Amino acid sequence: MLLDAHELHISYGDIRAVNGVSFDLQEGELVSIIGANGAGKSSILNGIMGIVPLRKGSIHFDTDEITSLATHQRAKAGIRMVPERARVFPRLTVYENLMAGAYGLRKRIKIAKQIAWLHDLFPILKERNNQPANTLSGGEQQQLSIARALISEPKLLLVDEVSMGLMPKLVDQVFEVLKQLNRDHGLSILVVEQNAMASLKISHRAYVLETGTCVHEGRASELLEDPKVKEVYLGH
Amino acid sequence: MSAYLITIATLIAIYAIVVCGLNVIVGFAGQISLGHAAFFGIGAYSAALLATKGGLSFWTALPCVIAVSAFIGLLLGLPSLRVKADFLAITTIGINFIVEALFLYVPFFGGALGIGGIPRVMFFGIKLKGLAFFYLCLFFLVVVILICWWFRRSWAGLACFALREEESAAASMGISPVRFKLLAFVIGTGMAGLGGALYAHYIRFIAATDFAFPVSILFLSMVVLGGMGTLWGPVLGALILGALPEIFRPLVDYRFLFYMVLLLIMIRFQPGGLLGERSAVRRVLASIIPGAHQ
Incomplete structure:
Protein backbone atom coordinates (compact mmCIF):
# COMPACT_ATOMS: atom_id res chain seq x y z
CA MET A 1 0.00 0.00 0.00
CA ILE A 79 4.59 13.32 -1.84
CA ARG A 80 3.72 16.43 -3.81
CA MET A 81 0.62 18.56 -3.72
CA VAL A 82 -1.18 20.77 -6.21
CA PRO A 83 -2.78 23.12 -3.67
CA GLU A 84 -6.18 24.72 -3.89
CA ARG A 85 -6.03 27.87 -6.09
CA ALA A 86 -2.67 26.72 -7.46
CA ARG A 87 -0.54 28.77 -5.02
CA VAL A 88 2.15 29.53 -7.55
CA PHE A 89 4.94 31.84 -6.41
CA PRO A 90 3.48 35.08 -7.84
CA ARG A 91 6.59 37.20 -8.31
CA LEU A 92 8.83 34.38 -9.53
CA THR A 93 8.92 33.54 -13.22
CA VAL A 94 7.36 30.38 -14.61
CA TYR A 95 10.84 28.92 -14.95
CA GLU A 96 11.75 29.79 -11.34
CA ASN A 97 8.50 28.23 -10.13
CA LEU A 98 9.44 24.99 -11.86
CA MET A 99 12.98 25.09 -10.49
CA ALA A 100 11.63 25.62 -6.97
CA GLY A 101 9.72 22.39 -7.50
CA ALA A 102 13.00 20.66 -8.30
CA TYR A 103 14.67 22.01 -5.16
CA GLY A 104 17.10 19.53 -3.61
CA LEU A 105 16.68 17.02 -6.44
CA ARG A 106 19.34 18.07 -8.90
CA LYS A 107 21.32 14.90 -8.30
CA ARG A 108 18.34 12.57 -8.51
CA ILE A 109 16.44 13.84 -11.53
CA LYS A 110 17.44 15.16 -14.94
CA ILE A 111 15.98 18.64 -14.62
CA ALA A 112 16.42 19.65 -18.27
CA LYS A 113 14.70 16.49 -19.46
CA GLN A 114 11.85 16.96 -16.99
CA ILE A 115 11.33 20.55 -18.11
CA ALA A 116 11.26 19.50 -21.77
CA TRP A 117 8.62 16.86 -20.90
CA LEU A 118 6.53 19.37 -18.94
CA HIS A 119 6.75 21.86 -21.82
CA ASP A 120 5.35 19.10 -24.05
CA LEU A 121 2.57 18.45 -21.57
CA PHE A 122 1.73 22.15 -21.03
CA PRO A 123 3.01 24.09 -24.08
CA ILE A 124 1.76 27.38 -22.63
CA LEU A 125 4.42 27.19 -19.91
CA LYS A 126 7.18 27.21 -22.52
CA GLU A 127 5.67 30.32 -24.07
CA ARG A 128 5.42 32.03 -20.68
CA ASN A 129 8.79 30.75 -19.43
CA ASN A 130 10.22 34.14 -18.36
CA GLN A 131 7.00 35.81 -17.23
CA PRO A 132 6.18 36.28 -13.55
CA ALA A 133 3.59 33.72 -12.49
CA ASN A 134 1.11 36.42 -11.42
CA THR A 135 0.70 37.45 -15.07
CA LEU A 136 -0.74 34.00 -15.88
CA SER A 137 -4.47 33.27 -16.13
CA GLY A 138 -6.13 31.01 -13.57
CA GLY A 139 -5.97 28.01 -15.87
CA GLU A 140 -2.31 28.64 -16.69
CA GLN A 141 -1.51 28.92 -12.99
CA GLN A 142 -3.16 25.54 -12.38
CA GLN A 143 -1.05 24.02 -15.14
CA LEU A 144 2.07 25.59 -13.66
CA SER A 145 1.14 24.28 -10.23
CA ILE A 146 0.73 20.75 -11.60
CA ALA A 147 4.00 21.01 -13.54
CA ARG A 148 5.81 22.32 -10.45
CA ALA A 149 4.67 19.22 -8.56
CA LEU A 150 5.44 16.81 -11.41
CA ILE A 151 9.00 18.02 -12.03
CA SER A 152 10.09 16.14 -8.89
CA GLU A 153 8.84 12.75 -10.20
CA PRO A 154 6.64 12.26 -7.13
CA LYS A 155 5.52 8.86 -5.94
CA MET B 1 37.21 65.17 -2.52
CA SER B 2 36.77 67.28 0.56
CA ALA B 3 36.96 65.67 4.01
CA TYR B 4 33.27 66.45 4.50
CA LEU B 5 32.24 64.59 1.36
CA ILE B 6 34.46 61.64 2.26
CA THR B 7 32.78 61.40 5.66
CA ILE B 8 29.31 61.33 4.12
CA ALA B 9 30.39 58.82 1.47
CA THR B 10 31.99 56.54 4.07
CA LEU B 11 28.86 56.53 6.23
CA ILE B 12 26.70 55.86 3.20
CA ALA B 13 28.92 52.90 2.24
CA ILE B 14 28.65 51.49 5.79
CA TYR B 15 24.87 51.99 5.80
CA ALA B 16 24.66 50.29 2.40
CA ILE B 17 26.46 47.21 3.80
CA VAL B 18 24.07 47.02 6.77
CA VAL B 19 21.01 47.64 4.61
CA CYS B 20 22.06 44.93 2.11
CA GLY B 21 21.97 42.58 5.09
CA LEU B 22 18.49 43.79 6.07
CA ASN B 23 17.42 43.22 2.47
CA VAL B 24 18.43 39.54 2.72
CA ILE B 25 16.07 39.16 5.70
CA VAL B 26 13.21 41.40 4.59
CA GLY B 27 13.49 41.35 0.81
CA PHE B 28 14.76 37.85 0.06
CA ALA B 29 13.21 35.80 2.87
CA GLY B 30 10.18 38.05 3.51
CA GLN B 31 10.73 38.23 7.28
CA ILE B 32 9.98 41.69 8.63
CA SER B 33 12.66 43.08 10.94
CA LEU B 34 12.34 46.38 12.78
CA GLY B 35 15.36 45.68 14.97
CA HIS B 36 18.23 45.60 12.51
CA ALA B 37 20.09 48.41 14.30
CA ALA B 38 20.54 45.99 17.23
CA PHE B 39 22.80 43.80 15.09
CA PHE B 40 24.61 46.82 13.71
CA GLY B 41 25.20 47.68 17.38
CA ILE B 42 26.24 44.15 18.35
CA GLY B 43 28.85 44.27 15.57
CA ALA B 44 30.06 47.72 16.63
CA TYR B 45 30.26 46.85 20.33
CA SER B 46 32.01 43.53 19.79
CA ALA B 47 34.52 45.20 17.46
CA ALA B 48 35.05 48.01 19.97
CA LEU B 49 35.48 45.64 22.93
CA LEU B 50 37.81 43.29 21.07
CA ALA B 51 39.92 46.28 19.97
CA THR B 52 40.02 48.24 23.25
CA LYS B 53 39.82 45.52 25.94
CA GLY B 54 40.98 42.53 23.87
CA GLY B 55 43.78 44.37 22.10
CA LEU B 56 42.98 42.60 18.83
CA SER B 57 43.50 44.26 15.46
CA PHE B 58 40.51 45.02 13.24
CA TRP B 59 41.44 42.17 10.94
CA THR B 60 41.79 39.43 13.55
CA ALA B 61 38.67 40.61 15.35
CA LEU B 62 36.54 40.86 12.20
CA PRO B 63 35.74 37.12 11.79
CA CYS B 64 34.76 36.98 15.49
CA VAL B 65 32.63 40.11 15.17
CA ILE B 66 30.76 38.71 12.16
CA ALA B 67 30.38 35.32 13.88
CA VAL B 68 29.04 36.87 17.10
CA SER B 69 26.53 39.04 15.21
CA ALA B 70 25.41 36.13 13.03
CA PHE B 71 25.12 33.78 16.01
CA ILE B 72 22.98 36.23 17.98
CA GLY B 73 21.05 36.80 14.74
CA LEU B 74 20.46 33.04 14.60
CA LEU B 75 19.14 33.00 18.18
CA LEU B 76 16.93 36.04 17.67
CA GLY B 77 15.80 34.65 14.31
CA LEU B 78 14.15 31.77 16.16
CA PRO B 79 10.99 33.80 16.94
CA SER B 80 10.44 34.19 13.20
CA LEU B 81 9.76 30.46 13.04
CA ARG B 82 6.83 30.82 15.41
CA VAL B 83 5.30 34.23 14.78
CA LYS B 84 4.08 35.83 11.59
CA ALA B 85 4.34 39.32 10.08
CA ASP B 86 2.89 41.79 12.61
CA PHE B 87 4.00 39.87 15.70
CA LEU B 88 7.46 39.44 14.25
CA ALA B 89 7.61 43.22 13.70
CA ILE B 90 6.82 43.81 17.37
CA THR B 91 9.22 41.08 18.54
CA THR B 92 12.09 42.61 16.56
CA ILE B 93 11.29 46.09 17.92
CA GLY B 94 11.50 44.55 21.40
CA ILE B 95 14.86 42.98 20.60
CA ASN B 96 16.15 46.38 19.53
CA PHE B 97 15.12 48.01 22.83
CA ILE B 98 16.57 45.17 24.91
CA VAL B 99 19.93 45.28 23.13
CA GLU B 100 20.07 49.06 23.41
CA ALA B 101 19.24 48.84 27.14
CA LEU B 102 21.98 46.26 27.70
CA PHE B 103 24.54 48.55 26.06
CA LEU B 104 23.30 51.46 28.12
CA TYR B 105 23.04 49.87 31.58
CA VAL B 106 25.66 47.12 31.71
CA PRO B 107 28.97 48.64 32.87
CA PHE B 108 30.92 46.11 30.78
CA PHE B 109 29.57 47.85 27.67
CA GLY B 110 30.66 51.26 28.92
CA GLY B 111 27.22 52.32 30.15
CA ALA B 112 26.02 55.77 29.22
CA LEU B 113 29.56 56.85 28.38
CA GLY B 114 29.82 54.29 25.58
CA ILE B 115 33.19 53.07 24.38
CA GLY B 116 35.85 55.47 23.21
CA GLY B 117 39.42 55.25 22.05
CA ILE B 118 38.75 52.67 19.37
CA PRO B 119 41.91 52.49 17.24
CA ARG B 120 41.98 53.13 13.50
CA VAL B 121 42.19 50.20 11.12
CA MET B 122 45.79 49.30 10.21
CA PHE B 123 46.59 47.92 6.79
CA PHE B 124 50.20 46.68 6.31
CA GLY B 125 51.38 49.18 8.88
CA ILE B 126 49.42 52.10 7.42
CA LYS B 127 46.65 53.79 9.41
CA LEU B 128 43.55 53.87 7.22
CA LYS B 129 41.75 57.18 7.40
CA GLY B 130 39.89 59.52 5.08
CA LEU B 131 39.84 58.33 1.52
CA ALA B 132 41.73 55.10 2.32
CA PHE B 133 39.10 54.06 4.87
CA PHE B 134 36.36 54.95 2.38
CA TYR B 135 37.97 52.56 -0.12
CA LEU B 136 38.06 49.86 2.56
CA CYS B 137 34.31 50.31 3.14
CA LEU B 138 33.73 50.30 -0.60
CA PHE B 139 35.69 47.05 -0.87
CA PHE B 140 33.48 45.40 1.77
CA LEU B 141 30.37 46.81 0.10
CA VAL B 142 31.44 45.15 -3.17
CA VAL B 143 31.97 41.85 -1.30
CA VAL B 144 28.51 42.13 0.28
CA ILE B 145 26.87 42.92 -3.07
CA LEU B 146 28.65 39.94 -4.67
CA ILE B 147 27.36 37.68 -1.90
CA CYS B 148 23.81 39.01 -2.46
CA TRP B 149 24.20 38.57 -6.21
CA TRP B 150 25.35 34.99 -5.76
CA PHE B 151 22.63 34.31 -3.20
CA ARG B 152 19.87 35.50 -5.53
CA ARG B 153 21.03 33.04 -8.18
CA SER B 154 21.63 30.09 -5.86
CA TRP B 155 19.27 27.29 -4.85
CA ALA B 156 19.24 28.73 -1.33
CA GLY B 157 18.07 32.06 -2.76
CA LEU B 158 15.34 30.39 -4.79
CA ALA B 159 14.24 28.51 -1.66
CA CYS B 160 14.03 31.81 0.28
CA PHE B 161 12.05 33.50 -2.49
CA ALA B 162 9.64 30.55 -2.64
CA LEU B 163 9.14 30.73 1.14
CA ARG B 164 8.56 34.49 0.94
CA GLU B 165 5.89 34.05 -1.73
CA GLU B 166 3.95 31.02 -0.41
CA GLU B 167 5.33 29.38 2.69
CA SER B 168 3.20 26.23 2.81
CA ALA B 169 3.51 25.63 -0.94
CA ALA B 170 7.29 25.94 -0.62
CA ALA B 171 7.38 23.55 2.33
CA SER B 172 5.37 21.01 0.38
CA MET B 173 8.16 21.08 -2.18
CA GLY B 174 10.76 19.95 0.30
CA ILE B 175 12.00 23.43 1.23
CA SER B 176 12.59 23.62 4.99
CA PRO B 177 11.17 26.90 6.33
CA VAL B 178 13.32 26.64 9.48
CA ARG B 179 16.59 26.25 7.64
CA PHE B 180 16.14 29.04 5.12
CA LYS B 181 14.60 31.63 7.41
CA LEU B 182 17.48 31.13 9.83
CA LEU B 183 19.99 31.20 6.96
CA ALA B 184 18.58 34.59 5.90
CA PHE B 185 18.85 35.88 9.48
CA VAL B 186 22.44 34.62 9.77
CA ILE B 187 23.57 36.22 6.50
CA GLY B 188 21.65 39.45 7.15
CA THR B 189 22.83 39.95 10.72
CA GLY B 190 26.38 38.93 9.77
CA MET B 191 26.40 41.78 7.26
CA ALA B 192 25.03 44.14 9.91
CA GLY B 193 27.90 43.03 12.17
CA LEU B 194 30.44 43.79 9.46
CA GLY B 195 28.92 47.25 9.02
CA GLY B 196 29.01 47.75 12.80
CA ALA B 197 32.71 46.88 12.97
CA LEU B 198 33.52 49.38 10.23
CA TYR B 199 31.39 52.01 11.94
CA ALA B 200 33.10 51.51 15.32
CA HIS B 201 36.57 51.83 13.83
CA TYR B 202 35.54 54.86 11.78
CA ILE B 203 33.65 56.89 14.39
CA ARG B 204 36.01 55.54 17.12
CA PHE B 205 33.55 56.42 19.85
CA ILE B 206 30.27 54.54 20.11
CA ALA B 207 27.29 54.84 22.44
CA ALA B 208 24.03 52.92 22.81
CA THR B 209 21.89 55.61 21.15
CA ASP B 210 23.75 55.09 17.86
CA PHE B 211 21.87 51.79 17.60
CA ALA B 212 18.44 52.81 18.86
CA PHE B 213 15.10 51.95 17.31
CA PRO B 214 14.90 55.04 15.01
CA VAL B 215 18.07 53.77 13.33
CA SER B 216 16.23 50.52 12.53
CA ILE B 217 13.45 52.61 10.97
CA LEU B 218 16.05 54.43 8.91
CA PHE B 219 17.48 51.10 7.66
CA LEU B 220 14.03 49.75 6.80
CA SER B 221 13.19 53.02 4.99
CA MET B 222 16.33 52.59 2.92
CA VAL B 223 15.32 49.06 1.88
CA VAL B 224 11.73 50.03 1.09
CA LEU B 225 12.77 53.17 -0.82
CA GLY B 226 15.38 51.38 -2.92
CA GLY B 227 13.37 48.25 -3.55
CA MET B 228 12.93 45.20 -1.33
CA GLY B 229 14.40 42.05 -2.78
CA THR B 230 16.34 43.82 -5.54
CA LEU B 231 20.12 43.72 -5.77
CA TRP B 232 20.87 47.46 -6.02
CA GLY B 233 17.83 48.81 -4.16
CA PRO B 234 19.47 48.87 -0.71
CA VAL B 235 22.51 50.72 -2.09
CA LEU B 236 20.31 53.30 -3.81
CA GLY B 237 18.18 53.68 -0.66
CA ALA B 238 21.27 54.18 1.52
CA LEU B 239 22.63 56.70 -0.96
CA ILE B 240 19.46 58.79 -1.08
CA LEU B 241 18.54 58.71 2.60
CA GLY B 242 22.19 59.03 3.61
CA ALA B 243 22.69 62.15 1.47
CA LEU B 244 19.32 63.88 1.99
CA PRO B 245 19.85 65.02 5.61
CA GLU B 246 23.12 66.62 4.50
CA ILE B 247 21.49 68.43 1.60
CA PHE B 248 18.56 69.62 3.76
CA ARG B 249 20.63 70.38 6.86
CA PRO B 250 18.16 72.93 8.32
CA LEU B 251 15.39 70.31 8.32
CA VAL B 252 17.42 67.71 10.19
CA ASP B 253 15.09 67.76 13.20
CA TYR B 254 12.20 66.65 11.02
CA ARG B 255 14.01 63.83 9.31
CA PHE B 256 12.10 60.98 11.00
CA LEU B 257 8.84 62.64 10.05
CA PHE B 258 10.20 62.77 6.54
CA TYR B 259 11.18 59.05 6.61
CA MET B 260 7.69 58.10 7.77
CA VAL B 261 5.98 60.17 5.09
CA LEU B 262 8.39 58.74 2.54
CA LEU B 263 7.59 55.17 3.66
CA LEU B 264 3.85 55.80 3.37
CA ILE B 265 4.23 57.38 -0.07
CA MET B 266 6.39 54.51 -1.28
CA ILE B 267 4.00 51.85 0.03
CA ARG B 268 1.05 53.64 -1.59
CA PHE B 269 2.55 54.45 -4.98
CA GLN B 270 5.64 52.31 -5.53
CA PRO B 271 5.36 49.30 -3.21
CA GLY B 272 8.20 47.55 -5.05
CA GLY B 273 10.60 50.44 -4.32
CA LEU B 274 12.49 52.60 -6.78
CA LEU B 275 14.17 49.60 -8.41
CA GLY B 276 11.28 47.14 -7.98
CA GLU B 277 9.51 45.42 -10.83
CA ARG B 278 7.30 47.74 -12.90
CA SER B 279 8.57 50.78 -10.98
CA ALA B 280 8.79 54.17 -12.67
CA VAL B 281 12.60 54.20 -12.50
CA ARG B 282 12.79 50.79 -14.09
CA ARG B 283 10.46 51.78 -16.91
CA VAL B 284 12.60 54.83 -17.63
CA LEU B 285 15.77 52.72 -17.52
CA ALA B 286 14.21 50.14 -19.83
CA SER B 287 13.27 52.82 -22.35
CA ILE B 288 16.81 54.22 -22.38
CA ILE B 289 18.72 50.94 -22.32
CA PRO B 290 16.98 48.06 -24.10
CA GLY B 291 17.15 44.89 -22.02
CA ALA B 292 17.88 46.74 -18.78
CA HIS B 293 14.77 45.30 -17.11
CA GLN B 294 16.77 42.26 -16.11
Missing part, protein backbone atom coordinates in the same frame (compact mmCIF):
# COMPACT_ATOMS: atom_id res chain seq x y z
CA LEU A 2 1.35 3.41 -0.93
CA LEU A 3 -0.77 5.59 1.35
CA ASP A 4 -2.68 4.43 4.39
CA ALA A 5 -4.54 7.04 6.42
CA HIS A 6 -6.08 5.71 9.59
CA GLU A 7 -8.76 7.46 11.63
CA LEU A 8 -7.79 11.04 10.80
CA HIS A 9 -9.17 13.74 13.07
CA ILE A 10 -8.52 17.39 12.25
CA SER A 11 -9.87 20.36 14.22
CA TYR A 12 -9.56 24.12 13.94
CA GLY A 13 -10.10 25.32 17.49
CA ASP A 14 -13.50 23.94 18.49
CA ILE A 15 -14.55 23.23 14.95
CA ARG A 16 -14.11 19.60 13.93
CA ALA A 17 -13.33 19.54 10.23
CA VAL A 18 -12.50 15.83 9.90
CA ASN A 19 -13.86 13.13 12.19
CA GLY A 20 -12.18 9.76 11.97
CA VAL A 21 -11.76 9.35 8.23
CA SER A 22 -9.76 6.35 7.01
CA PHE A 23 -8.71 5.64 3.45
CA ASP A 24 -5.93 4.08 1.45
CA LEU A 25 -4.38 4.19 -1.96
CA GLN A 26 -2.47 1.46 -3.82
CA GLU A 27 0.49 2.19 -6.02
CA GLY A 28 -0.69 3.18 -9.51
CA GLU A 29 -4.20 4.02 -8.35
CA LEU A 30 -6.20 7.19 -8.99
CA VAL A 31 -8.52 7.80 -6.04
CA SER A 32 -11.00 10.66 -5.48
CA ILE A 33 -12.39 12.12 -2.33
CA ILE A 34 -15.59 13.93 -3.23
CA GLY A 35 -18.03 15.96 -1.20
CA ALA A 36 -19.62 19.36 -0.84
CA ASN A 37 -17.86 22.55 0.15
CA GLY A 38 -16.85 22.34 3.82
CA ALA A 39 -16.97 18.54 4.00
CA GLY A 40 -13.33 18.50 5.10
CA LYS A 41 -11.74 17.41 1.84
CA SER A 42 -9.00 20.02 1.68
CA SER A 43 -8.26 19.53 5.39
CA ILE A 44 -7.52 15.87 4.67
CA LEU A 45 -5.02 16.72 1.92
CA ASN A 46 -3.38 19.39 4.10
CA GLY A 47 -3.25 16.82 6.89
CA ILE A 48 -1.47 14.30 4.66
CA MET A 49 1.00 16.96 3.56
CA GLY A 50 1.49 18.07 7.18
CA ILE A 51 0.34 21.65 6.60
CA VAL A 52 -2.37 21.28 9.27
CA PRO A 53 -1.72 19.12 12.35
CA LEU A 54 -3.72 15.97 13.07
CA ARG A 55 -5.56 15.82 16.35
CA LYS A 56 -5.63 12.04 16.16
CA GLY A 57 -4.84 9.35 13.63
CA SER A 58 -1.87 8.03 11.72
CA ILE A 59 -0.56 8.20 8.18
CA HIS A 60 1.70 5.62 6.58
CA PHE A 61 3.41 6.31 3.30
CA ASP A 62 5.34 3.63 1.45
CA THR A 63 5.42 1.48 4.65
CA ASP A 64 6.93 4.33 6.75
CA GLU A 65 4.94 6.21 9.33
CA ILE A 66 5.00 9.91 8.40
CA THR A 67 2.52 11.22 11.00
CA SER A 68 5.15 13.15 12.94
CA LEU A 69 7.20 14.44 9.98
CA ALA A 70 7.31 18.11 8.98
CA THR A 71 5.84 19.15 5.64
CA HIS A 72 9.17 19.42 3.86
CA GLN A 73 10.22 15.97 5.07
CA ARG A 74 7.03 14.45 3.69
CA ALA A 75 7.79 16.18 0.39
CA LYS A 76 11.24 14.61 0.40
CA ALA A 77 9.66 11.19 0.93
CA GLY A 78 7.98 11.68 -2.48
CA LEU A 156 2.17 10.32 -4.92
CA LEU A 157 0.43 13.40 -6.27
CA LEU A 158 -2.23 15.13 -4.16
CA VAL A 159 -4.57 17.38 -6.15
CA ASP A 160 -6.77 19.85 -4.28
CA GLU A 161 -9.86 21.27 -6.05
CA VAL A 162 -8.13 21.70 -9.36
CA SER A 163 -11.44 22.50 -11.10
CA MET A 164 -12.22 25.49 -8.88
CA GLY A 165 -12.54 28.68 -10.86
CA LEU A 166 -11.70 27.07 -14.21
CA MET A 167 -13.96 27.16 -17.24
CA PRO A 168 -15.54 23.78 -18.05
CA LYS A 169 -13.38 23.20 -21.12
CA LEU A 170 -10.21 23.66 -19.05
CA VAL A 171 -11.54 21.38 -16.30
CA ASP A 172 -11.88 18.57 -18.87
CA GLN A 173 -8.37 19.25 -20.16
CA VAL A 174 -6.80 19.20 -16.72
CA PHE A 175 -8.59 15.98 -15.75
CA GLU A 176 -7.54 14.42 -19.05
CA VAL A 177 -3.92 15.21 -18.17
CA LEU A 178 -4.30 13.61 -14.73
CA LYS A 179 -5.84 10.50 -16.32
CA GLN A 180 -2.97 10.31 -18.81
CA LEU A 181 -0.35 10.69 -16.09
CA ASN A 182 -1.94 7.87 -14.14
CA ARG A 183 -2.44 5.57 -17.14
CA ASP A 184 0.76 6.19 -19.08
CA HIS A 185 3.21 6.95 -16.28
CA GLY A 186 1.69 4.88 -13.49
CA LEU A 187 1.54 7.96 -11.26
CA SER A 188 -0.47 7.44 -8.07
CA ILE A 189 -2.92 10.33 -7.62
CA LEU A 190 -5.29 11.36 -4.85
CA VAL A 191 -7.82 13.92 -6.07
CA VAL A 192 -10.04 15.98 -3.82
CA GLU A 193 -12.94 17.48 -5.74
CA GLN A 194 -16.22 19.26 -5.50
CA ASN A 195 -16.83 18.50 -9.17
CA ALA A 196 -17.82 14.88 -8.45
CA MET A 197 -18.75 13.95 -12.02
CA ALA A 198 -15.46 14.99 -13.58
CA SER A 199 -13.31 13.31 -10.94
CA LEU A 200 -15.33 10.07 -10.70
CA LYS A 201 -15.01 9.65 -14.47
CA ILE A 202 -11.22 9.39 -14.28
CA SER A 203 -10.89 7.60 -10.90
CA HIS A 204 -10.56 3.95 -10.01
CA ARG A 205 -12.06 4.34 -6.56
CA ALA A 206 -13.63 7.12 -4.53
CA TYR A 207 -14.65 8.12 -1.03
CA VAL A 208 -17.66 10.35 -0.42
CA LEU A 209 -17.29 12.80 2.45
CA GLU A 210 -20.05 14.55 4.37
CA THR A 211 -19.32 17.04 7.18
CA GLY A 212 -16.08 15.39 8.16
CA THR A 213 -17.04 11.72 7.93
CA CYS A 214 -16.86 9.21 5.12
CA VAL A 215 -20.38 8.12 4.09
CA HIS A 216 -19.69 6.01 0.98
CA GLU A 217 -16.73 4.34 -0.62
CA GLY A 218 -16.32 2.09 -3.57
CA ARG A 219 -15.36 1.75 -7.20
CA ALA A 220 -15.84 5.02 -9.08
CA SER A 221 -17.92 3.32 -11.78
CA GLU A 222 -20.30 1.95 -9.13
CA LEU A 223 -20.59 5.30 -7.34
CA LEU A 224 -21.46 6.93 -10.67
CA GLU A 225 -24.45 4.55 -10.88
CA ASP A 226 -25.43 4.71 -7.20
CA PRO A 227 -28.83 6.45 -6.99
CA LYS A 228 -28.08 8.16 -3.68
CA VAL A 229 -24.74 9.52 -4.83
CA LYS A 230 -26.31 10.55 -8.11
CA GLU A 231 -29.01 12.50 -6.37
CA VAL A 232 -26.81 14.35 -3.93
CA TYR A 233 -23.56 14.91 -5.79
CA LEU A 234 -24.19 14.56 -9.47
CA GLY A 235 -27.37 16.60 -9.68
CA HIS A 236 -29.64 13.97 -11.29
